[in-house]
Amino acid sequence: MNKLLTLTTFLPLIGALMVLGGGRGLKDRAARWVALGVSLATFIVSLVVLGRFDPAAVGSFQMVEIARWVPSIGLSYAVGIDGVSIWMLLLTTFLFPVSILASWTITKDVRRFLAAILVLETAVIGTFVALDLLLFFLFFEALLVPMYLLIGGWGGQRRIYAAVKFFLFTMAGSAFLLVAILFLYAQQEGPRLFGYGAMMDAAAGVPVTTARWLFLAFFVAFAVKVPLVPLHTWLPDAHTEAPTAGSVLLAALLLKVGTYGLIRFNLMLFPEASRYFATFVGVIAVIGIVYGAVNALVQTDIKRLVAYSSVSHLGFVVLGVFAFTQQGVTGGVLQMVNHGLATGALFLLVGMVYERTHTRDLDSMGGLASVMPWLMGAFLFTAFASAGLPGLNGFVGEFLVIVGTFAVSTWFGALAATAVVLAAIYLLWSYQRMAFGPVREEHRLLPDVNLREVVVLAPVLALLLVFGVAPTLLTDRIDPATETVIARVAPDHRIDVGVPERLTGIFTLDTKATP
């Protein structure tokens, strides 16, 4: 039987054991190479998964593996992927080696640091492939520990405060999730199961009001992770204090667990409640889009600024998903990938700047573009990708979300579009304070990017361009999966804004002239 997904999931864990188990004989340098090698191997395996994935298959999971794990309670080990999770999986396996290479400069307790990162990789992959709700919950919880350790152990000055805050917020959210899962489980007749299908049936059986309460319980758990306003306040603190790799992985992947959960569980388990709460969620999402952007405007700590921009961008994802239109949902998923790459790259760059200037305060920088033109050029490129410049990756997802939302609500779409202006303001203003103007005396001799950093950045930046020009590489696989989602959540009024046939040729004025 095909065990590719299991291999992808647990390969990093084996790596973690290797790094830790190597004992004192394993030098830091060797440990780094081991960790990098293992994460690269994981990436390669996930590429094989991508190669075997059938993009045309509609409405079913692929490469499914099911094994009974604790049969007495109905817990199974069930994994599989569809067009949404395949990209989350690839994003994960792609960004981990990048993050490990970006963390080469860490010297404190290197082996534990690497082990925490590799454990985190297994947990993140697990949440994206799990098809059993209890299994999902276990991975979902398991995420917390390594991330807590990364922030608390290798973070900045207020790292303990930030780590605890992160921990408590997400724990509080997942308490609701656990209760809801157990409730659904208890609803079942006969042999009870935590499997996705069984839970879906159980959810279909509960009364409408109950389903709405359950929806809210799931929603709170995921809203904390996304994060949606007003549950977002842990994010700026966590980002500010986390080490570079922690920030990258947090922004690019952990936040996506939230939006992924909304799509996979809220929409699929509770379609009626999703429709019922759609306007409410839309309002929260739009508030988040504008609110996150407004807050980003006045930040002076570059990491806090990017954190608030994430709040804004993730609002786009949720808005698109809860529009229940083909373009909205696919645009939302596309935006998940795009945000992961662009914001991941931003945090990598911020880390590189910090390693040189030892400050994150924009007012203590300036003129860096004349001392490190390539690093600042890469920064500007990424900032424009993040601000949704057409031709780079952020634009397509944003536009699809706006178009997909417009079909159901003009006002939501129009309000969301204001973030386009705000993003330009906060990104360009922060860039100006960092890169333009006269150079400070103490920064005059700072070095530009080195070879390792080029290797870290080049693949990510290349993808920002590739997915801007050829988003169909992603959407060809996302589309069939979101079609399944929409068919379940909005079976009666499926909205697809396109026209089937294309018209070209000469057109003239005289047919339409009004007197």
Next chain:
Amino acid sequence: MMLGPSLPEASSLSPLWLVPAVPLLGAVINLFSGRRLGRSAGWIASTSVGAAFVLSLWLVIALLERSAESRVHIQHLFDWISVGRFAVGADLRLDVLSATMILVVTGVGLLIHVYAIGYMEGDRRYGRFFAYLNLFVFFMLLLVLADNYLLLYVGWEGVGLCSYLLIGFWFEKTENASAARKAFVTTRIGDTLMLIGLALIVAGFGSLDFGAVLGAPGDTIAKGTATAISLLLFAGAIGKSAQVPLHVWLPDAMAGPTPVSALIHAATMVTAGVYLVVRSAPLFELSGVALTVVLIVGLVTALFAATCALAQDDIKRVLAYSTVSQLGFMFMAAGMRFYTGAMFMLVAHAFYKALMFLGAGSVMHGMHEETDLQRMGGLIRRMPITGWTFVVGAFALAGVFPLAGFFAKDQILEIANHTGRTWIYLLGTLGALLSALYIGRLVFLAFFGSPRSEAAEHAHESPLVMTVPLLALAAGAILAGPLLSTSAEGTLARVLEPVTGPVPHGEGLPTLALSGIATAIALGALALAWWVYASGRVEWLTLRERLQPLPRAAGSGWYVDRAYSTVFVNPGAAAARFTANVFDTKVVDGLVNGVGTGTRRLAAVGRLLQTGFVRSYALAFLLGAVGVLVWVGTRL
């Protein structure tokens, strides 16, 4: 619906994609190896634009060899977006309208590239400069060749990006960097409204292809929707073409190197708004109201900016406000459904305004970066080529027969008169009068009279690589008028008619009388400018002091910037600071923390965790999981 017959793939036009691709290649080469290339970076960039120009010329000739109804070539490169049934292709469209534009962009662009080889000599980021310039040409060509609104939008934002990079090219000076950011953000306000317009188009037509949107039957969307879409598109045009109220970025954009001002902020990018309106004419016509808005905005801008130009002492700022004003004239033409007139003025203006900007750059080059008109004077003897070509450009702008500007402006005013818009005609004529005055003032202050500074006395002519483009542009400014004249029988009108429709006509004063009035006004205003600024008989600075505070107000652009700061920027920033520093950190964070455990207890737990409790969380978690399993197990 008027759709042409399905056209066979014509091999003679299939190299179309190379037109934007070649400058892009130039940009990539210069970006990654500009430093190693040294001075040849400029020649590589110029060659790539030159090649695009020759190719464009060849394609346009091939296009014109076809019959009028089949002068369109659509090239599908690849599927860009395809989600559900909504699809956007990377499709190029060569028709008579885009053909006009690519000739202007590559032709004028080529001359400016060559000029920049001399002008940018010795700059430490020489290669980078040409990379950006090439990238600009690529995006501009994409903008005008796109066959759908979204690809047009890619070019639209792309030229904005290049404008940002080039205005802030000398970013070591903070005000240059700020001007760059101001330009990008201000235009992006318009762009965002335009983006909403695109979403409305999708909602109404299900497609963004020009063929589907502009060729759709008139009853596809309601009139109100057409008005909304048109106005939102026009908002984008207002930003990009620096019309009131989003004009504030263009005068500051002069912080960029002068070839940039000539190429981007006069000849090409800022005319994109005019192109957009002309291209989208079927939508604007469907609305009707939208055209009136275009006309009024154009008129107000034309007059407003002309008064500002009259009071500037910086040679580049005069030209910047002049550009704003001239673009207003183009929108006036479009607003009166005189699309060919708008396009003709666009072409003519590209020649004479690029000429004057490059002339101003040549003056600066010869005077150690001096831009203050008060410190010039008598330059025509020191730099004759620059001076006399500048005079040609200025006379063209003033509307002196038979230069390009005469035909352009005269015909717009004639249409106003002949379609019964008397007030528009009168105010437009006032605008023409002001234009001749401010450009006369510039010419006489800079090039005539006696030198008013050390630098003016020792000014020197620029090298050939800079003066040859000036001569070529001057030839264009002289010849464009008679060659392309847009009277109903004129060449450009006949060629453009399949896309822009027939020239509107009606009854009014005879053409000859209108031309006579226009010429009298232009010459009179120039004479007046000579008398005040160069004859030596008037103390113009004293005169100006007597007129205060009007000149000061006009010089500041009528305090619009200050008003925006007071009304929008400062309150907005204060509100954002309140939101971020008080509301989010105190209220939201406090509340959310409070709801869970109480802030005090959070701290207590924090201490607990700090003391090593969490390090054994893994164990606690495991225990918890077992607990859950046990609990579940007992219920079985």
